[in-house]
Amino acid sequence: MLPYTVTSSCGEHKESAILKHGFFAPSFVQDSNLLKTELEMKRTDKAMVSQVSTSNSSTAIGFDERMLLHSEVEMKSHPHPERPDRLRAIAASLATAGIFPGRCYPIPAREITKEELEMVHSPENIQAVEVTSNVISCYFTPDTYANKHSAQAARLAAGLCADLASEIVSGRAKNGFALVRPPGHHAGVKQAMGFCLHNNAAVSALAAQAAGAKKVLIVDWDVHHGNGTQEIFEQNKSVLYISLHRHEFGRFYPGTGAADEVGTMGAEGYCVNVPWSQSGVGDNDYIFAFKQVVLPIASAFAPDLTIISAGFDAARGDPLGMCDVTPTGYAQMTQLLNTVSGGKLLVILEGGYNLRSISSSATAVIKVLLGESPECDLDDHLPSRAGMKTVLDVLAIQKNFWPVLESSFSKLQSLLEIFATERRGKVKPCKQRRRAVVAPICWQWGRKRLLYHLLKGQIRVRSKGC
Structure with missing residues (x-):
């Protein structure tokens, strides 16, 4: 298991008040009156909407405090990345903004049943999670822990997701957000891994179909490929799985999700992978991929429900993802x-x-x-050349299954050739290409990494997690 670190640059130190006010909290210690004034200013333009009756709200939230009890028991020098504070910080932000409680309504929490889980996971896998209720601490993999509360937390997370899907399909809610943990998209048919115990998105998709949805779209924008979700549905034509993730030709965790992984046994084309070839991918590349790949395929598929596996580890500042998506970028993708x-x-x-x-x-x-609309429009920004190349590679494969992509592929192919010609005309030949430098694994985290970066140039880092 790689050592993890949470740096003060993330604003996560105790004095930041981030667990009381979420991202609204100042990065450093401030006078309490100043903090109070700042938060009140942020609430001013939300004062009226915060009074909306929950009975009139169309957005449901799934949350239960018992999911906070799932935590790593073993004391280590750095906290595990998948920790209860993740939910606390989001809940604090929503409360400070007057969103929840306020503008959204909660759904009652329930634990998923064994029968529902058996539609997704093997009996042996379900039992392996259940037996953790009888131990103080254990590990499924070196980075996937459990304590005596973890099985219940996983059942609650899956149950909330299933019920939210049913609420939306039935029309009792327009949309919903599942504020749940442990996460799920790495959990496959036979194994828990990558911080994940039960596959919440897969459980939700099948619950939606039980409630009347014939076709379900799952869009996974977590920075890691959802290998578990893909495995569960790779032979299913009624569930379309689209994932955008760092891949780096199989060198980024979990190593799956290449563009040519398209589904099997007659369901070819119902797995769509957009595998970024490098770190640092930002808003422009994601929005470009959405418009060229995700939306055309989604429109042709015409799902009855769309599920987003919303990992925010491709966000700017995330220590594992090391990408550059902003809150506005995520908002824009949601709006699309x-x-x-x-x-x-x-x-x-x-x-x-x-x-x-x-x-x-x-x-x-x-x-x-x-x-609400995103703060600004990202339509006028172009993707990086590497991002465009990735999208073009995906189109070249997926156009064989989705004819709607043919015109986009031809246009982008011509555009990339123009870019390549211009690049050859501008770049001067160099005497010798400098070899890429890879940091020793013991230097991949901590202060030594910064020193190595300054001395040797760009470091390529392998990260694990959800």
């Missing part, structure tokens, strides 16, 4: 998906390990669910 399924949209929390990033990003997404 809001046009699919008639607005029937369920957002399920997956990863995200910088408390400021996860709380600000989740708040921005929920504001879109409530009908």
Whole structure:
């Protein structure tokens, strides 16, 4: 298991008050009166909407404090990235903004049944999670822990997600956000891994179909590929799985999710992977991929419900994802998906390990669910060349299954050739290409990493997690 670190630059130190006010909290210690004034200013323009009766709200929230009891028992020098503070920070942000409680309504929590789980996981896998209730601490993998409360937390998370899906499909809620943990998209048929115990998105998709949805779309924007979700549905044509993730040609955890992984046994084309080739991917690349790949395929598929596996570890400042998506970027992606399924949209929390990033990003997404528009439009920005190349590679494969992509592929292919020609004309030949430098694993975290960066140039880091 790699050592994890939470730095003060994330604003997560105790004095930041981030667990009381979420991302609204100042980065450093401030006078209490100044903090109070700042928070009141942020609430001013929300004062009226905060008084909306929950009975009139159309956005449901799934949350239960018992999920906070799932934590790593073993004391280590650095806290585990998947820790209870993730939910506390988001809840604090929503409360400070007057969103929840206030503008959204809660659904009653229940534990998922064994029969429902058996539609997704093997009996042996379910039993392996259940037996952790009888131990103080254990590990499924070196980075996937459990304590005596973990099995119940996983059942509550899956139950909340299933009920939210049913609420939305039945029309009792327009949309919803599942503020749950442990996350789920790495959990496959036979194993728990990558911080995940039960696959919440998969359980939700099947609950939606039981409630009347014929086709379900799952869009996974967690920075890690949802190998568990793909495995569960790779032979299913009624559930379309689309994932955008760091891949780096299989070198980024969990190593799956290449563009040519498209589904099997007659369901080819119903797995769509957008595998970024490098770190640092930001808003422009994600929005570009959404418009060129995600939305055309989603429209052709015409789902009855859209589920977002919403990991926020591709957010700016996340220590594991090391990408550059902003809250506005997440809000824009949510708004684009809001046009699919008639607005029937369920957002399920997956990863995200910088408390400021996860709380600000989740708040921005929920504001879109409530009908607010993103702060600014990202339409005029172009993707990086690497991002465009990734999208083009995906189109070249998926156009064989989705003819609607053919015209986009031809246009982008011509555009990339123009870029390549211009690049050859501008770049001067160099005497010798400098070899890429890879940091020793013991230097991948902590202060030595910064020193190595200054001395040797860019470091490529492998990260694990949800």
